[in-house]
Amino acid sequence: MSNNIEARPGGPPRVLVSLATYNEAENLEPLIDSIRFYAPDAAILVTDDNSPDGTGEIADHLAERLKNIHVIHRRGKLGLGTAILGAFEFAIKNDFDFLLNMDADFSHPPRFIPSLLAGMANNDVMIGSRYIPGGGVEGEFNLKRKFMSTGINMYARTFLGLRTRDNSGSYRCYRVSKLAQMDLKKIRSRGYSFMEEILFWCKQVGCKFGETPILFENRRAGISKINSREAAMALWIIFRLGLGRLAGRV
Template sequence: MEGALGRTVMVVPTYNEAENLAWIVERLRRAEPEVDVMIVDDGSPDGTGEIADGLAAADPQVQVVHRSEKAGLGAAYLHGFRVALAQGYDVIGEMDADGSHQPEQLYRLRSALLDADLVIGSRYVPGGSVVNWPLFRRLLSALGNLYVRLLLGMKVRDSTAGYRLFRRTTLEKIDIGSVNVTGYVFQTDMAWRTVQAGLTVREVPIEFVERVRGDSKMSSDVAIESLQRITWWGLRQRTSRVLGALRPVRR
């Protein structure tokens, strides 16, 4: 598959993931030996950056990008994407460092990318599932994705998912330099931009497993920011359509 897709790198952002990083990188390298790994660490105070340096020193297919501060998930991914594009990668992926995205299922995304521009590992298509989430968290996530579909008119069922593969041509076409969100709403923004560009988005089922070590980075502030951004995008789109319909037709 490497020959068909070209060079692939998984971007793995980290902040205080010392308990998980070596474990998840080892699983990824074992499951997909052809795939490179780029760890983007936001100055973790728990020693994650040093662990990442050790992994890179021991494996030429692992590299580390050090950032000086925690500036948000989206900012870390955008930094990693720019580095990966500059290094000539053909496929650039996203994956969490906490084990919620199983490297052993990456082959599903890679196979689907053969005829797509963006592939999302989805919890909410047939065959997808979530493990170890309380009912409230499940409802919040499912309703959030329903809200996105209704407000933006986007058919993607799991636009907030963070297990993804982009073709480099996709990232170039949607102009990542103009992306100005840094939090978790980044995931929805990237999916929305891809759809608006007329590109093909495919979803494949994954089993999402809640972390068992370390602390989640999700908070009420993050959820509120996402809701506000998505509402603004939806209202802006509807306003644009209304204004377009009211413009007089030139003869």
């Protein structure tokens, strides 16, 4: 795998896998085992929002037992966007080359990690895409979730000038040196719209984008955290960014 991606002098790129968790006690340990199978040298950062089911304590035990596991404990549910922003800052501060973000519920199968990393040879952002040939959704994907996902992708492409097909999924790899060029304080989103907004800012710093097909799977345990209120807020934030772009204020 390291032969296919840009290497830093003296060794392969340093990869950080970011997992934002809230009530993922049943998923966390098997997920980390699977990540390590496909990316044995990657460090893993778990950002837990004070999960009442003990996910944070499980993460601490794993960090004690396994190498290169890092844990951030937050006081409560502060939003997916802030968790990923914290991972960006951690990656920049600790001199990682790539930051690979994925959901902690097995909806993003770790078997696609090698393809995401391989794509970083020619790109600054690699997206695990459901909406290009070879990608898709396995299992139940109800009409409401399908409408939210496909609708917000079309909306983001229109208002933010994005050409990528899957702008709402969080299974992605970023070049950390490009993240370091951004003013992360400008990012407004804290929830669902973060995924679209960060692509907008990546575009502003000249990132080259790639997509690789993935199959999105239903979570193995626990319940989904997606809700209509967050989707509505996403539409509003994207609309405001789009107006700013069209008015030349970005």
